[in-house]
Amino acid sequence: xxxxxxxxxxxxxxxxxxxxxxxxxxxxxxxxxxxxxxxxxxxxxxxxxxxxxxxxxxxxxxxxxxxxxxxxxxxxxxxxxxxxxxxxxxxxxxxxxxxxxxxxxxxxxxxxxxxxxxxxxxxxxxxxxxxxxxxxxxxxxxxxxxxxxxxxxxxxxxxxxxxxxxxxxxxxxxxxxxxxxxxxxxxxxxxxxxxxxxxxxxxxxxxxxxxxxxxxxxxxxxxxxxxxxxxxxxxxxxxxxxxxxxxxxxxxxxxxxxxxxxxxxxxxxxxxxxxxxxxxxxxxxxxxxxxxxxxxxxxxxxxxxxxxxxxxxxxxxxxxxxxxxxxxxxxxxxxxxxxxxxxxxxxxxxxxxxxxxxxxxxxxxxxxxxxxxxxxxxx
Numbered sequence: 065x066x067x068x069x070x071x072x073x074x075x076x077x078x079x080x081x082x083x084x085x086x087x088x089x090x091x092x093x094x095x096x097x098x099x100x101x102x103x104x105x106x107x108x109x110x111x112x113x114x115x116x117x118x119x120x121x122x123x124x125x126x127x128x129x130x131x132x133x134x135x136x137x138x139x140x141x142x143x144x145x146x147x148x149x150x151x152x153x154x155x156x157x158x159x160x161x162x163x164x165x166x167x168x169x170x171x172x173x174x175x176x177x178x179x180x181x182x183x184x185x186x187x188x189x190x191x192x193x194x195x196x197x198x199x200x201x202x203x204x205x206x207x208x209x210x211x212x213x214x215x216x217x218x219x220x221x222x223x224x225x226x227x228x229x230x231x232x233x234x235x236x237x238x239x240x241x242x243x244x245x246x247x248x249x250x251x252x253x254x255x256x257x258x259x260x261x262x263x264x265x266x267x268x269x270x271x272x273x274x275x276x277x278x279x280x281x282x283x284x285x286x287x288x289x290x291x292x293x294x295x296x297x298x299x300x301x302x303x304x305x306x307x308x309x310x311x312x313x314x315x316x317x318x319x320x321x322x323x324x325x326x327x328x329x330x331x332x333x334x335x336x337x338x339x340x341x342x343x344x345x346x347x348x349x350x351x352x353x354x355x356x357x358x359x360x361x362x363x364x365x366x367x368x369x370x371x372x373x374x375x376x377x378x379x380x381x382x383x384x385x386x387x388x389x390x391x392x393x394x395x396x397x398x399x400x401x402x403x404x405x406x407x408x409x410x411x412x413x414x415x416x417x418x419x420x421x422x423x424x425x426x427x428x429x430x431x432x433x434x435x436x437x438x439x440x441x442x443x
Contacts, residue, residue: 082124082156092116092150092164099170099212101142108136108166112148116164120152127152136168141213141243143168170212170244180204180238180252187258187300189230196224196254203238204252213243224256229301229331231256258300258332268292268326268340275346275388277318284312284342291326292340301331312344317389317419319344346388346420356380356414356428363434365406372400372410372430379414380428389419400432407432 065071093116097107111117115129130151136144145167153159181204185195199205203217218239224232233255241247269292273283287293291305306327312320321343329335357380361371375381379393394415400408409431417423 082122082154082158084123085158085160086120086122086127086152086154088118088120088152088160088162090117090119092118092148092162094165094167096167096169098172099141099143099168101211101213103136103142103144104168107168111166115150115152116148116162116166118150118152118162118164120160122152122154122158125155127154129153136166139168140245141170141210143170143212143244170242170246172211173246173248174208174210174215174240174242176206176208176240176248176250178205178207180206180236180250182253182255184255184257186260187229187231187256189299189301191224191230191232192256195256199254200236203240204236204250204254206238206240206250206252208240208248210240210242210246215240215242217241224254227256228333229258229298231258231300231332258330258334260299261334261336262296262298262303262328262330264294264296264328264336264338266293266295268294268324268338270341270343272343272345274348275317275319275344277387277389279312279318279320280344283344287342288324291328292324292338292342294326294328294338294340296328296336298328298330298334303328303330305329312342315344316421317346317386319346319388319420346418346422348387349422349424350384350386350391350416350418352382352384352416352424352426354381354383356382356412356426358429358431360431360433362436363405363407363432367400367406367408368432371432375430376412379416380412380426380430382414382416382426382428384416384424386416386418386422391416391418393417400430403432405434407434 095111120127131148133148136146147165149161149163151159151161183199185192208215221236224234235253237249237251239247239249271287273280296303309324312322323341325337325339327335327337359375361368384391395412397412400410411429413425413427415423415425
């Protein structure tokens with residue numbers, strides 16, 4: 065406009081524009097959480113909601129946040145990760161971004177909820193394979209759990225020790241491993257023991273033999289060697305036999321007896337016993353080898369005492385023997401009959417008796433006869 069009031073005009077526009085993206089004041093930060101087995105939804109949602117901890121500002125307006133989270137990677141167990149870009153946008157559509165990673169990790173080994181327990185079984189003589197397999201398959205009764213995954217079990221069983229008979233033992237470590245390869249272990253011992261003594265299947269039997277006068281050594285040795293006919297068995301091992309024979313009693317003649325205990329012992333030292341008696345008896349009377357013989361003597365008028373005594377002393381010429389002992393002789397002579405003059409006779413039984421009181425007899429007759437006519441001393 066001039067001094068005279070004349071004017072001319074020109075037009076222009078003043079514009080306030082926003083070409084500056086929001087400033088990332090705090091970058092998003094990586095987050096690592098321990099696996100909870102359920103995807104850690106709460107942790108993830110909180111991290112996303114906080115924009116990974118990022119902050120931004122804009123001189124011209126407020127900012128709004130967004131992110132490109134899609135899904136977690138499928139790692140071991142319920143672990144996983146996601147790299148997420150968080151974008152801050154102002155009211156004018158300008159934006160800035162910051163990137164961080166959310167990670168679910170598993171650093172916790174499985175928990176042993178129930179430790180493996182020792183197991184002791186009675187020896188079956190075949191390694192107790194079924195018992196051992198069941199114990200191993202059951203992980204010794206152990207149980208384990210893991211927050212992030214299931215567990216798989218393994219063990220380090222190699223072999224049983226070689227103890228007495230078919231007994232033995234093994235100390236086994238059972239290991240529970242989760243899907244991420246973390247593991248925990250528990251140890252227990254499987255033992256096969258033998259607490260059962262051998263079974264006497266057939267008891268020893270008494271034996272009685274006829275006296276042979278020499279101790280019946282062969283009979284006795286055979287009876288002892290056969291354990292009196294006893295038999296025994298043991299589920300865990302074979303058995304060895306022993307006996308406590310010492311000596312026979314000293315009975316009549318060469319008879320005697322012994323009560324013997326036979327003991328069956330297994331490889332682990334457990335034993336069972338059976339007892340029987342070996343008897344040497346004498347039931348056989350002496351044998352009359354030579355029967356007594358009759359004797360006839362000429363009357364001497366005085367009873368023929370010397371002839372009679374000699375005949376009696378010689379048992380009428382008889383002889384006897386006994387397998388089990390010697391014999392003693394006796395006779396039942398009483399007196400001569402009273403015949404004509406000083407003649408007479410006696411029938412005598414001679415008895416041979418062995419040491420056990422068994423006897424045999426033989427009988428003969430002693431006769432005093434007179435076959436001599438009187439002598440004419442003076443015609």
